[in-house]
Amino acid sequence: MMDYNQVLDKLSQVLSAKRFQHSLGVSQSAAELAIQFGVDVEKAKVTGLLHDCARGLSSNILLQMAEAFAIVVNDVEHCQPVLLHAPLGAHLARKEYGVDDPQILQAIALHTTGGRDMATLAKIVYLADCIEPGREFPGIDRLRSLAFTDLDAAMLAAFDQSLHYVIELGLLIHPATIEGRNYLLQQQNK
Numbered sequence: 535m536m537d538y539n540q541v542l543d544k545l546s547q548v549l550s551a552k553r554f555q556h557s558l559g560v561s562q563s564a565a566e567l568a569i570q571f572g573v574d575v576e577k578a579k580v581t582g583l584l585h586d587c588a589r590g591l592s593s594n595i596l597l598q599m600a601e602a603f604a605i606v607v608n609d610v611e612h613c614q615p616v617l618l619h620a621p622l623g624a625h626l627a628r629k630e631y632g633v634d635d636p637q638i639l640q641a642i643a644l645h646t647t648g649g650r651d652m653a654t655l656a657k658i659v660y661l662a663d664c665i666e667p668g669r670e671f672p673g674i675d676r677l678r679s680l681a682f683t684d685l686d687a688a689m690l691a692a693f694d695q696s697l698h699y700v701i702e703l704g705l706l707i708h709p710a711t712i713e714g715r716n717y718l719l720q721q722q723n724k
């Protein structure tokens with residue numbers, strides 16, 4: 535696969551300046567979380583950098599690409615095609631950035647909705663996306679410190695926050711977020 539600097543070069547050409555800056559922030563936060571939780575730091579850095587590689591694509595293109603890659607598009611994704619940038623990002627990471635590590639691909643695919651059975655790297659990237667230095671929202675300090683002390687508790691808090699946000703905006707809720715949240719709560723009660 536491409537090394538970090540090659541990915542950096544290519545992404546700077548396909549993402550807006552704002553999104554590129556966000557990706558650098560996610561890469562940095564993912565690296566910090568990786569150190570904390572004993573995950574491969576280089577892998578976390580490059581995954582954070584790549585997570586939004588399909589975010590610059592329009593809804594029409596995302597829908598066309600999903601068809602081309604034979605990705606099953608559910609009702610929610612059909613109504614809110616922006617959600618497809620995550621699973622399609624995993625396809626682009628494989629095809630255009632030469633990534634074949636299943637953990638990196640899972641982390642990219644699940645970075646927006648989350649889901650069941652997320653590996654530690656996927657949790658790290660999901661949380662890094664929420665807490666990177668450029669993000670600002672009420673309660674971010676609490677989520678930042680929780681992310682560094684308890685990944686699963688932070689994931690639950692982040693899912694809850696994302697659900698509130700989606701409800702507030704009157705959007706459809708992607709079932710993967712509910713599945714991910716139910717899964718973590720069931721694990722907790724075991």
Ligand SMILES: Nc1ncnc2c1ncn2[C@@H]1O[C@H](COP(=O)(O)OP(=O)(O)O)[C@@H](O)[C@H]1O
Nearest residue numbers: 614616617645646647696700705706707708711
């Ligand atoms: N569980 C969900 N169900 C439906 N929509 C969601 C869900 N999670 C996030 N979204 C929406 O997907 C869009 C893209 O998410 P994301 O890429 O994480 O946001 P951002 O552009 O802030 O990085 C956001 O507008 C958000 O409202």
